[in-house]
Amino acid sequence: MNLSFLNRKFFLMFVCGLMGVSAMTPSAHAISEAHAAEPDAGLRTADSQEIAPDQFLSSDASRYFQAGDYEKALVALNQLEQSFPKDELIQRYRAMTLDRLGKSDEAITIFKALLEKNPKHIPTRYFLGQAFARSGRYEEAAQEWTTVAQEGEGTPYAAWSLSAIQQMKGPDFSASDQPEKIQRWYIQARYGYEVDSNVILRPEDKNLSIAGDRDAGRHSGDLALRYRAYSKRDTAIDLTYAARQTLHDDSFNEFNYHSQEFGINARQRVKVGEKDVVLGARYEYLLGFLDRDIYSSRNRWTLSADTRFTERTQTIFFDRMTVANYGPDGSEPSKTSRDGFENDVGFTHFFYSKDFQRYVFFRGELNTSENRGSNFDSWGTTFRLGYHTPVPKFSRFSIDVSSGLSNQYYPDFESTTTLDPKRREDLDWDLYAALTYSITKTLSARFFYSYFNTENNNDIYEYNRHIGGLQFIYSRSA
Missing domain, CATH: 1.25.40.10 (Tetratricopeptide repeat domain)
Structure with a gap:
């Protein structure tokens, strides 16, 4: 034998x-x-x-x-x-x-x-x-x-x-x-502990901020569920739910964040010329809480089209529209209210290696926001470049690296403080790196680090931030 x-x-x-x-x-x-x-x-x-x-x-x-x-x-x-x-x-x-x-x-x-x-x-x-x-x-x-x-x-x-x-x-x-044999349920759960160097987003200019602690550790956990409610050969409809919770130590309870997200996602495959194109329409209702107080309530619609122009590329076009309510409107609602309409239009393009184990992606967006408060009316662009690869000779390990750049203009901004009366213009960039180890088919561990740098004409909005930690990720289909 x-x-x-x-x-x-x-x-x-x-x-x-x-x-x-x-x-x-x-x-x-x-x-x-x-x-x-x-x-x-x-x-x-x-x-x-x-x-x-x-x-x-x-x-x-x-x-x-x-x-x-x-x-x-x-x-x-x-x-x-x-x-x-x-x-x-x-x-x-x-x-x-x-x-x-x-x-x-x-x-x-x-x-x-x-x-x-x-x-x-x-x-x-x-x-x-x-x-x-x-x-x-x-x-x-x-x-x-x-x-x-x-x-x-x-x-x-x-x-x-x-x-x-x-x-x-x-x-x-x-x-x-004769139905499609499909996996109805998908679940992903994550738990981790991370250290944040600037929880309160304190400005780098010490003259514009009060003394005190600004760094803390926090526990973070999130859960994502997807149920395939309908599936035919070229059509799929998913019901989705997601929740997230952070718990800070070091007396930062007011920054504990909790969110609930409910959604429905429909996709239809069609032929456009010789190309298969997957059209998508997604609706989400998102609730956010800081400590126990409502922080935001948002209705979001996303339209998308997913296709391949060549065998080893994938391109996703999207139009994301959000109607947002951010709770208290501030001291001068006509200036300080963030309630309004946000729109992000863009695409994500993937380049795959011959064995499809590695890829580079690039994302570009045009961002606009029209709000009740004129200080938050804005327009700008966001770009992101990233790379994914398994570690050679260590197939259970993979590396992800990405960096983003965002430039946002606030044409009607008027400062509400005399500390810095200049107009606001954001120039943000960030760096993300992660090493993931697949413990089993359903369980992974991830070490990650993020750096955020925010440059601004108005120094009140200028800060640096480092976040690093460890996550455990469980995912399963059934």
């Missing part, structure tokens, strides 16, 4: 178990993608040029597939295929991805080619049945599932196949009963 084969198989089963994704009902239409599509060493043949299991599980192809972003998964799989042209695991994922993109005929061709090499492989035959069903070839689907039920007796695939056959025999069965 080939012990290395067994070791690899049990390793793969263990790693995929750490993904935390279990099968749902024993129905072919409700099976969890991540569980059913787990890498299986039994698919390989002796002459395969194999990708290492941990390399595949940590690849963008696997990550995009688990997240249901099949277009990106297909591009990443095509890149992996160039390095591992005979790897049957990559071919199997490629076929499954094509099937979920509505290209079932192409998927069927790949599944059949895999079965010619390994006709006894139960998962491949099961997914071939699904591709047949998606393309309306129900008799052929039933034949494949019958074979799976007989030859795979005792496996989950046999149970799922029997359930699928029973559903096809039902009186109400139709092609529309």
Whole structure:
């Protein structure tokens, strides 16, 4: 018996178990993608040029597939295929991805080619049945599932196949009963501790600020939930929720921040010429609190268009509109109220490496704000440049570095203090660096550092700030 084969198989089963994704009902239409599509060493043949299991599980192809972003998964799989042209695991994922993109005929061709090499492989035959069903070839689907039920007796695939056959025999069965197998839930939770050198944003000019402590440590935690409420081949609607809490030490309780965010996000894939474009429309309601007092209430709408101009680039255009209410209006509301309308229009462009493990991104925005208080009417630009890469020879580590520059003008600003009567014009730049270690498929640790430098014509708004800390990040799909 080939012990290395067994070791690899049990390793793969263990790693995929750490993904935390279990099968749902024993129905072919409700099976969890991540569980059913787990890498299986039994698919390989002796002459395969194999990708290492941990390399595949940590690849963008696997990550995009688990997240249901099949277009990106297909591009990443095509890149992996160039390095591992005979790897049957990559071919199997490629076929499954094509099937979920509505290209079932192409998927069927790949599944059949895999079965010619390994006709006894139960998962491949099961997914071939699904591709047949998606393309309306129900008799052929039933034949494949019958074979799976007989030859795979005792496996989950046999149970799922029997359930699928029973559903096809039902009186109400139709092609529309073949839903996309999707992961409905996504959760991300983060907890960390960080040190902030300037919590109160004290100006650098000591003549403009009072003496006292300004640095502190704080605990921070946030939670993000996404529920896929609706999903068809080219359409998806998500319901989202997010919450954040910070707790300062060193008697800075008045700066403890809490937020709640509720949203709905709709996306539709369309053809524009020869390009696939994903159109998005998102609404969010955001509530912010400082200590226990309401700090802000915002309604935000975001329109977007996501496309690829070349195989290794991605471009996202967006228009973000916010109606904001920031609580107390200050001593002179006609000048000091921040309530109003904010608009950010721009794009983000990604450049990927050949293996899709590294990328550079650039974001540019035009920012405008029209407010009840004339001191906060503004316009300006924001730019950001960043880079992501895994650490060579240490695949569990990755590095992120980015820097931003923002220049905002306040044409109607009138200072409300005699300490510095000059007009306000912001020139802000920041630097961010992070080292992330993947402890498991669902848990990571991140060390990070941020530096903020704010230059201003009006010295009251000029300050420096350093923030550094450690975060633990848990993410899971189901």
